[in-house]
Amino acid sequence: MSESRTIADLALEVRSKNASPFWVTMELFMRDTAGYTIVADPGYLNASVIARLYGVDADTVQIFRIPALDVVKISFPRPVSQGSLRDRDIHAGQHHVPLSLFPLPNE
Template identity: 75%
Template sequence: MPETIGDLAHEVRAKNAGPFWITMELFMRNAAGYDIVADEDFLNPSVVAELYRVDAAGVRMFRIPSLNVVKISFPRPVSQGSLHDRDMHAGQHHVPLALLEIPARP
């Protein structure tokens, strides 16, 4: 089976970043895993936009090599607590990202 981000990470989590934003964090186990997810050819705003059906222009990515962490934020499709909000605390938004397959390595 192909490796996923979740396989390489210590933790992948999503959290509520206020009524209008969602933030996800990738806590990688080591520098090698961080190097994979921090690579802009692999994980970038366009990939996140496709996974979450949001506008790539609104996706913000923060790479923190000293902690082996990548943070990703984007505007919520609907405001928190509104009639069409399906995950008020953004607790399940991490799943598509955690299941993203890592490209085969030589």
């Protein structure tokens, strides 16, 4: 039985970073247009998926699809502000992991 493929299998890079002390931004740099077409599909990757992965309100998730660059950018409010007592990732550098490991739709 083979493991299911994930977004990371189609991406050149998946990264996350602070967009401010109150927001996180993640960027999916896809290898090619075929991979971009899969992950940019709103039926596959949408605000509800991000809300479930990151425990945020779907109404606050912003998704920007940039076909000319084969990039999807996602922003959402940080659960706690940067540098606060309960902040476990001050640079938001590890937030990309759940998204990287999100399974691709059945091919």
